[in-house]
Amino acid sequence: MALDPRLTGPEAPHTDWETRDLSLADPDALEAGTPVPLRVPAHFDAASILGFAALTGYELDRGGDLEQAITELAERIVSQWDQDDRKLAAAELAASMIRCEAAPNSMREDHHPLPPVGLSHARALLDDVNAHAAGSAAADLGARVLRERLESVASACVNCDGTPEECFDPRRNRALARAVRAARRDGAPDAMIERAISRARQGITEVEAGLDLSPPAPRAQSLRLSPDFFDAVDGDARLDGLDETPRALLARIAETIWTHGTPRLEFKPQDKHEPAAVLNLAAFVTGGELDRDALAHAAALWGRAAEPAGALGLANLAAALMRLHLAYDSDAARETAASLVTLVQDHSPAPVSLKAPDGPCCDALGLDSISIHPIANLVRAGDLTKSARIALESAGDEASRAAIRHATGRGTLSGLGADWLSALQRQGLDDEDLARIEAMIADGMAVRHAFNRWTVGEEIARRCGLAPEQLEAAGAGLLEAFGVSAEDIEAAERFVHGTGQLDACSALTPELRAVFAAPSLEARLAMAAGIEAASGRSCDLELALPGSAGIDEVSRLIVSCARRGLHGVTLRREGDALYDLLNTIEFEGGDYGRREFVAEERVVEKVVERMVEGPARRRKLPDRRKGYIQKATVGGHKVYLHTGEFDDGELGEIFIDMHKEGAAFRSLMNNFAIAISIGLQYGVPLEEFVDAYVFTRFEPAGPVEGNDSIKYATSILDYLFRELGTSYLGREDLAQSDGPKSDPAALGDGVAKEKIVEADPSKFISKGFSRGQLPDNVVMLAGPRKARAAQAGRADALDEDEDVSASGVSGGVSGGSGGSGSVSSVARTADSYSGDPCPECGHFTLLEKGSTLVCDACNWSGTPPGG
DSSP states (O other): OOOTTTEEEETOOOOOOOEEHHHOTTTTOTTOOOEEEEEETTTHHHHHHHHHHHTTTGGGGGOOOOOHHHHHHHHOOOSOOTTTTTHHHHHHHHHHTTSSSSEOOOOOTOOSSSOOOGGGHHHHHHHHHHHHHHHHHHHHHHHHHHOOOOOOHHHHHHHHOOHHHHHTTTOHHHHHHHHHHHHHHHTHHEEEHHHHHHHTTTTOOOOOOOTTOOOOOOOOOEEOOHHHHHHHHHTTOOOOSSSSSSSHHHHHHHHHHHHOOOEEEEEOOOOOOOEEEEGGGGGEETEEEHHHHHHHHHHHHHHHHTTTTSEEEEEOOHHHHHHOOSSSSSSHHHHHHHHHHHHHHHOOOSSSSSSOOOHHHHHHOOOSSTTTOOSSSSTTTEEEEEEHHHHHHHOOOOHHHHHHHHHHOOOOSSTOHHHHHHHHTTTTOOOOHHHHHHHHHHHTHHHHHHHHHHHHOOHHHHHTOOHHHHHHHHHHHHHTTTTTHHHHHHHHHHHHOOOOTTTTTTTSOOOHHHSSSSSOOHHHHHHHHHHHHHHHOOOOOOOOOEOOOHHHHHHHHHHHHHHOOSSEEEEOOOHHHHHHHHHHHHSSSSTTOOOOOOOOOOOOSOOOOOOOOOOOOOOOOOOOOOEEEEEEETEEEEEEEEEEOTTTEEEEEEEEETOOOOOHHHHHHHHHHHHHHHHTTTTTHHHHHHHHHOOOOSSEEEEEOOSSOEEEESHHHHHHHHHHHHSOOOOGGGGGSSOTTTTOOOOOOOOHHHHHHHOOOGGGOHHHHTTOOOOOTOOOOOOOHHHHHHHHHHHHTTTTTTTOHHHHHHOOSSTTTOOOHHHHHHHHHSSOSSSSOOOTOSSOEEEOOOEEEEETEEEOOOOOTTT
């Protein structure tokens, strides 16, 4: 059969070419400022250029002529023609590709699928699918948790400045102990924890190999369901070879498909041919009419080119129907689709396939739809698809412009005329603010997100009645916080970004709106049944169910597909609604805003205490608070540490002042102190900060002067948190000298303590804090001498007006409640301690009580030494 030069003859349509800057086609291909000229067809968009470059292997960064690359690609696929016809065939194929009528398709590596599984092995297939999906999720989660925990263990080892025996021993390295506890709590095996410590001892902090590896996914395998199976489901009968009823098996199949979107179901034997070339059916529709001769010529040409490698694929069927002004859900559309497939089948030497082509082929041909599926989105990148624009040409210029505005929006707030926008402008929203908002809208951002605290500003929010904390909590819902209704926000979104649809545009006729209407699930099933009945081949039907679909709906849909006579179907459930919900919870202030936690009240037999954890709240420091100031010198640099305490004495804030340091370093330390203070007030334990910053190393560092507990620090932060840990946590392990509490020689300091107790309290508390008065929280501890003296003073006061006789003084107590005998006894025992050291504690605080001695310091009692 002679080859017809339809595209290369004298009467062939002319193609316009132009030299285009590569940056217009692929902005990311080269660095800015280095444009590369490339000769391309004038009707090619950026996606077509990239698609053909991928198919031909052409390197776009060298510029040149894309026609040459397409011609060379055509010359590689003409082996089926005779030697005399190959040149013409290559020219026809190249011209067809330039017109976007067809293109070669990359063959998949797994184009030889596994045979379908029968009913006897259905249960095993379903178990494999479920096990692999759950196992992959568990392995991924476990690998991430293990990596995090083992890295924490290794970091705790190497970030320790102690001796090796201390750093790698969790009993002596508290940070390592916490990391090990966390790892064991999350299920890390003890052997892996031990290996992580041993690897860290060798200087290896990376986790062991294998955590990044995942088991390979099993090859997809379909499940074959025969008509007998569905008859048994209807009659609730049993089938030989099944250990469960067909209804129970169907329920298991539906649940697995609902959960994982696999396996594919086959009801009839199917051809396994992969498309080696793809025809763009929409390219043969011009002016609302189908060019059947051109389609037949392309089917014969490309069918012969694809015959050695596979099948001839068909694509853009729904786009062709739209350009023919046929509603997808109509008898005329189903009849036309069946006739198109039959026409290609009659003229193509290769079998016909409706499987989806690969990505480069879709980009090269500019496909709006694949297989028999309807057009998913009429608006892409802020503009109508090519098929939608062609279909709108019949509506007239005015209706077309109105429809485009309805679908794509105006891209600006100008002309919105909303009352809430005018109110914001009256509150101070100026042209500069609107310019920032318009720039974000031009980038595709939603209106409700374009109005935020950074574009509107805190001052305007304050004028609108929002406090700073309300502005921060509003997040992406600032317009709602201003009182703008959801209906007004949605109206603004439609005005700016459009609806993305044309089926509700009032400017179009009802017939044209039906062309743009999204088909129902029933319409897609009817289209698939009509095409498969006409062609006798599978149309590779794939159906996406909404997220609200249940398992029972999947079961009914499986039965419906089988009863319609379809060859097979792939079902999956979309989870987009769930993903949007999760993102809303995470980013719309759900996890960051303030939430009220209400304890659930339950009546049980026993009354138990129910602990309800709420979000962390900031603990307010008293306006007049205690604390201390510690001056020290670290490596020759003066450091002043100021502390502020809560009423109960816990640390609540710190201030750090560096003497004669640079402004940047001082500011950094001041803001660091503020961050630590905020953390303390929100309940972060001081111990966490101490463990985090002790042993940090940076200059200045060196000897510490002016601190009686710390003599050397590896950094300013090391010194500061050693001091805080020693003073507030009792962490004597952080001190580097014997503190005032230690008494290793048991020499005693009773006299010194007594002097301290007897000293004026004003030396130890702030006179300004107490305002000259002794505060209630200062308790004075009196020694025995002072106590007895005070007691004697009270006795003298009581007996001041009494007549005490000499006989009463010498002979004992005369009859009276306040006799002088008690005063004489107190005066006799209050002179001093016995002067002997206590055998138990060594303090010189022994009192004579009869024939025994009692230590006033440790309560020891016994006979006098040598007695």
